[in-house]
Every structure is written in C-alpha cells, then in structure tokens.
Amino acid sequence: MAQQSIPTGQIERFETEFNGDLTRVDDADYDDARSVWNGMIDKRPSLIARCRGVGDVISAVTFARDHDLLVAVRGGGHNVAGTAVCDDGLVIDLSEMRGVWVDPDTRTARVQAGATWADVDHETQTFGLATPGGVVSETGVAGLTLGGGIGHLRCKHGLTCDNLASANLVTADGEYLTASEDENPDLFWGLRGGGGNFGVVTGFEFDLHPVGPDVAICLVFYSGDRMDEVLKAYRDYVADAPPEVSLLTLSGVLPDEELFPADAVHESKIAIAGCYAGSVADGERELAPLREITEPIADFSGPMPYVELQQLFDEDYPDGMRYYWKSLYLDGLPESAVDRIAYWSDVAPSPLSTVDVWQLGGAIARVGVEDSAFAGRHAPFLLGVEANWERPADDDANVEWVRDCLEDMRQFSDGSVYLNFPGFLEEGDEMMRTTFGPTYERLVALKDEYDPTNLFSLNQNVTPSESARADGGGCHE
DSSP: OOOOOOOHHHHHHHHHTOOSEEEETTSTTHHHHHOOSOTTOOOOOSEEEEOSSHHHHHHHHHHHHHTTOOEEEESSSOOTTOTTOOSSSEEEEOTTOOOEEEETTTTEEEEETTOBHHHHHHHHGGGTEEOOOOSSTTSBHHHHHHTOOOOTTHHHHOOTGGGEEEEEEEOTTSOEEEEESSSSHHHHHHHTTSOSOSOEEEEEEEEOEEOOSEEEEEEEEEEGGGHHHHHHHHHHHHHTOOTTEEEEEEEEOOOOTTTSOGGGTTSOEEEEEEEESSOHHHHHHHHGGGGOSSOOSEEOOEEEEHHHHHTTTGGGSOTTOEEEEEEEEESOOOHHHHHHHHHHHHTOSSTTOEEEEEEOOGGGGGSOTTTOOOOOTTOSEEEEEEEEESOGGGHHHHHHHHHHHHHHHGGGBOSOOOTTSOTTSTTHHHHHHHHHGGGHHHHHHHHHHHOTTOSOOSSSOOOOOHHHHHHHOOOOO
16 A cells, blocks of 8 residues: 655654654664554554654644544554554554553552553552553553453452543544543543543553452363363353452463473363452462362462463563454353354364453443443453464464354354454444444444544544534544
C-alpha cells in the first residue's frame, strides 16, 4: 500500500509544537518504531508520534483530525490484533509514558498509558499491594484495562476495569477530560470494558489491594490422555471454590525440555494454573486437590512471589512470534464441551498452541452491566483459543484451526467474546452487537458524543450512528 502523503511543511509545523519524537518512513529507527509484539503484523504508517505527555497527545490528535488521517494508538503494543499500528496514517505512540505513582495510604496508583504490568507490579509490590492485571507482565496496561482485564486476581478482586477509579483522556476534538463516578460518569461506564473507542486514554487511577509478597500458586501438568478426567475435575472444583481462587487450564503439547521428562516433551498435556489471593498456608491447603486428580507429569505448585507469578508466562510469548487468538464465553462445561476441547487441543497444527478454559465468576459476577460496559459477567468460563507459531508458511493452517475451533464451540456459547482476544477484528460490528447485546446502543450513544467521525476506529470498534457521522464529517474505517 502506498504511503499517505502528508505535506512536508505541515509535518514541520506539527513538529514545532510536539515535544516528543516524530519518526518518518525514511528514518533509521522507523522499522523498530513500527514493530509490535505480534510478528504477523507488518504495517507501515506514514508517521509515528512518540508522545512524552498529554500536550503531545493533544497535538497528535489535532494533527490527525485536521489532516483526515487514519489513527492507531499504541500503549504497550501487545494487543494480539495488532491495532497499535496501521498502514499509512499516524501512530500515536504512548510507550514512553510509563510512569507509575503509588500512594500506599489511600491504596491507589496513578499509571500512565504506556506502562506495562511489569511497571505497575514493580511499584505496587514495594508496598505489598496490587491491582488485578493480566497474566503476562509485558502486556500494556491501557489496552488490557479498556477491554476488561482478566488476570490472576479476578475472582477475588474483579477485573482490571473494576478497579479503575478514574481515567484521563483526550477526545477526538482534542479536549482533555477526566472520567470517574463523579465526572463524566457515562464515559467512565464506557471506558470500563468498551475498548479504545472514545479517545486516547493518557492515565489511569487504580484501587489497590493487599497481595503478596508471596502467594500460593497451582501449576500442575497432566498427560493429555487424561484430559477429559482433568477438565471435569477442574469444572467440579471451581464450582465450589472460594473467591480467592482464580484458575485456568491450558491444553496442548506445551513442549519444554527443561520442564518435562524426555518422553513427555512432545506429548499432549493439560495444565491447571492460577493462584490463591490470600494467605500462603490457606492457599496451599485449598489448591491441594488440583494436584491429585491423577498422576502428574510435573508439578511446580507452591509459594511464589506475586511478581514472579505475573511473569510466569512471559517466555512463552516472545516478541516477534506469530499469534492469532480468539475467544468465546461459555455457558458451562458439559461433557460434550469437554470432549470438543480435547479434540481441538489434539489437532492443533502448532505444538506451541493451546486451548484455554478460564474460570470466571466470583467478584466479576457481582458487578452489574449498569456499572460498567464489560459484557462477560454472565459466563462461568471463558474459552481462549491461542494459535502460537513461528513460520510464516504456517499462517493459514493456524488461523484456520482457531476459526474452526471457535465455530464448533459456539454451540456452548451465546456468541459473545472477550475484547482482548478478538482475532484480527474480522467480525466487526456483528461481533460487537452480539457481545454487548442491548447495551451496545448505549456505547453507540457515547461514540456519537465523543467520536462521531470514528477517528478512533482501529480497535474493537463501536460504529457511530449514521446521523452522527453525517453531522460530524467522514469517518475512518
């Protein structure tokens, strides 16, 4: 695709009011600046604006709007759909805005939008505190929060977005706003689970909870030959588990010569992973039955620093590998669903791929749709289908496996999805309407108010109404 032409003089004028760095196509660091975590994404923006503060974000939004540019917003750059970069247009890059400030007395943290969960955990754990984050520490705070945020503390302390006390953002018209329960409460509702539709969020305020420094974790691997037995035992266990327990299963080959006996490295496995958000002694007692379902291949359960738990899966998701993930909220785990999960785990074309079943409920289910836009509170489980592979030649086979698995598993779901595992946004408006149901129109009303021209379209997009688009001008799609 040809690069979108922006007159040099216009860029130079933009640069005079921009405090960060502007990266152009011909710059030596252009390829590094445009790269994101998912190696499948290879897009070439016309300009990358590396912001250092809110003033830069306002300047970049204004420049993009005035020149009718396609806009991508980058936080941590870890979104599997690759929405942090675009062909042509402008990338508003927040990755240098990584400050984290903790107030241990009020148990709150202020976090800039370019921070990762590693940045947050480093600061909050200094005071024995945490807010629910993701399960890979290199994930960006912004994208995870706006899409909901399912992590290791979810059943006890809720989603990441449930712990959001306020957010600051720049809207499509360049206005800087605060959203909270007291200021712009409708916008605050939409930011908690409605994605990056309403502006460029520049900072977050989170509530914190006492966690760690050590937690009891479960990380036990069983043979894939016992997958049905293990999944059923997992299903029955979480039905009565206390809210301190948050678990998931991972089914696949999971090859690792350092972790497993030689005869098991290349064989199918199922793992149960997660933690107990309470005392270590109580956690070890509570998680013990999960380690005794049958004879394990390997068991790494026990006390672990919370920071290490947050980093436990980092090496499994290196920069530049190829990823395609999709999801479905499941109505339950009947025996027929267990059988299909076992089947799709066995036929994955890559040994690095997994079919995951996330336990939900607990604190997640105690928040109503009137309190946040997040749409998955009704479900007891989330199915995550992760294709992870290395060679471009294998792209088609891996993408097809994910899509076929999801199509098959829809029989156990209402069709709604977790916005942070969306594939490549190929389902568009239909996916969003199915996921949000009646509340989708409330999101449309917010979009009409804050971004009627759809300047922020590279996300799990809420499309403005036709009347708003006509009044506000053209939109980028």
